[in-house]
Amino acid sequence: MTVGKAAFVVVPEGSVTTPAGFRAGGLHCGLKKTERHDLGVIVCEVPAQAAGVYTLNQFQAAPLGVTKESIAEGGTLQVMLVNSGNANACTGQQGVDDARAMRAAGAKAFGVAEHLVGVTSTGVIGELLPMGKVLPGIERLPAGVSADGGDDFCQAILTTDLVKKEICVSLTVGGTTVHIAGAAKGSGMIHPNMATMLGFITTDANVASADLQKLLNEVTDSTFNMITVDGDTSTNDMVVVMASGLAGGEALTPQHADWEAFKAAFAFVGEHLAKAIARDGEGATKLVEVTITGADSKEAARAIAKTVIGSSLVKTAVYGADANWGRIIAAVGRAGYKVETEKVDVRLGDITVLEQSRPVKFDEERAAEYLKGDFVLIHVDLHMGDVSATAWGCDLTYDYVRINAAYRT
């Protein structure tokens, strides 16, 4: 794949353990009721340069603060622990103590300093972690960690996601081949309360923590932050990146000639995972992409894209394969940014339905056929400037209601 002068390739069967220095694993410790993995780990041979982004929900789960503490200490992580089945959110001081105890147990099990361990959780809000299950599970983790453990790790972070979400790309920077891999969970919930997006990105490139953090912030804004399944921001959302540097070669900084290529590959990984989460949204039958072009600011383009992708009326129309552009235009008009209401074009795939804000006669049957596919592109051109943004989401279906109206227990 070539993005401008940036070129990278997708590594077939690649996982978070493909970048040099990474191993992973997962096991069942008893948090999920069935015998599925509910505890996972990514381990690096060396302290990896690390960066993280965290939910903006004020009720931030306890483990997020503990991971932040770890990264703040030295900008590095060597062990990233994750459990599913319990979010350790709204659990007060006991929750913080439990997250710290997880970290301490991880440090002991893998023989590293505590500040080299990150922890994260996804699951039910408001229940204390059953530490009698978690701590023995952590003790058992090292025995099962391997270079082939990417799949075990992916299993451990799923709740009711229908598919695991991972990707690995490689590219050459300064003459050295480096890898960037990612795994994510999100949006598939049978037990409500588990609305969490988690992302884990590994790379063997030689990038320092501060540069990683800037890169992650930038990429998160245009990928993970541009997906919506139901508009509800979790208490546990988090994306962590770990860079082992073990590909060798010179340090990669924003001043390096190949930084843009690396950034493009990194952004591809983020976008791939973000879209995979949206496509696997609760009850979803299709991936919906909303692209806004011709905006006069990035903020406007993003806000309008997110308003359209988040509209329940747009989402149900897409589910019903109804080319109901009035709902799209109504969402554009309430997004909170000024638009020139006489200038807007709307296209569904390559079918123009509105031009200069005037309805265009289109083939309704062909439009319905297009909307029945498993990928739907909604393109809104505002003709006000040259800024664009893209957001991803999914349709709103009976299954969304079924999944989320089901009782927790």
Next chain:
Amino acid sequence: MTVGKAAFVVVPEGSVTTPAGFRAGGLHCGLKKTERHDLGVIVCEVPAQAAGVYTLNQFQAAPLGVTKESIAEGGTLQVMLVNSGNANACTGQQGVDDARAMRAAGAKAFGVAEHLVGVTSTGVIGELLPMGKVLPGIERLPAGVSADGGDDFCQAILTTDLVKKEICVSLTVGGTTVHIAGAAKGSGMIHPNMATMLGFITTDANVASADLQKLLNEVTDSTFNMITVDGDTSTNDMVVVMASGLAGGEALTPQHADWEAFKAAFAFVGEHLAKAIARDGEGATKLVEVTITGADSKEAARAIAKTVIGSSLVKTAVYGADANWGRIIAAVGRAGYKVETEKVDVRLGDITVLEQSRPVKFDEERAAEYLKGDFVLIHVDLHMGDVSATAWGCDLTYDYVRINAAYRT
């Protein structure tokens, strides 16, 4: 009913024609496919002092601008026309011309000046009004207008609302008995694109247009603007109030001793209609009320109440009778206003589920029983100040998806 020192009574079988001077009517002119009313009118014996509030959606439908023009001319309206089945939105200059032609036809039919006529529409976006049906319909309207026409009018503004929504109260101001009545439509849609909230309030009190406008703005903020069915703001939302002054008595101004009583009665009418719209939301099985107390500002209280009532996860949990408070707290935490995350109480009806942000052991069966009722109160106390706000909405059900995934035609 007594609200503080304000006292008013609900008039049994009262309608928009109960206040002195008002008549109403409705008929079928051919906009709806079945023989149901699709054209309605409220007429006042005299030019009534008038005020209006209009959607903030930038793609504002043509008739709203025309009604604004009319009220701007002299602060009065005598004839208020409404059609359902076609929104006259996104229809360009032709739409404006059509709205003006409706106004001119109304003026001619009822023998009043054009600036005494308001017009409004609700229905499909992006289709031109079939004026060949609308104009003859308007000509036929006067013959059917009567003091008993409130029901005909209500039928004419419905699309697929399950119930008509009207209310009338009376109270004594300055020794004179006055009435305030209202009718509304909203939230029941079989043909998508018809997401419109319309409100019509009549009174025989002697209130000037400017004071009516201030009162309407204030009351709208705490009533109509506090309901959410699906978060999608229509292009056609509008509330109009007409005051005939025919109850007699002195002018009623904000300086009048009975102004607060009048305001309380007026607010009751607004709240009654707003709640009726929410309860009749698409696919709804229950009315949900979210009350935020202990906020430190009105803006925060309102934003948090609206975020909770608008959360798809909260709405599906209520539908499923699941006391899933984690979703409530997650919505509170993402509403965009600072909360003290260790201090929050959450109650479902009188069942406390969270106290000082700590889970409270509660009887899950009793909570499920409560949530199965047709009215659910969610009360969040932030313990930060003494400001409160209430929002209304409904649950998110299979029927919502069915109604909105159905093809337009």
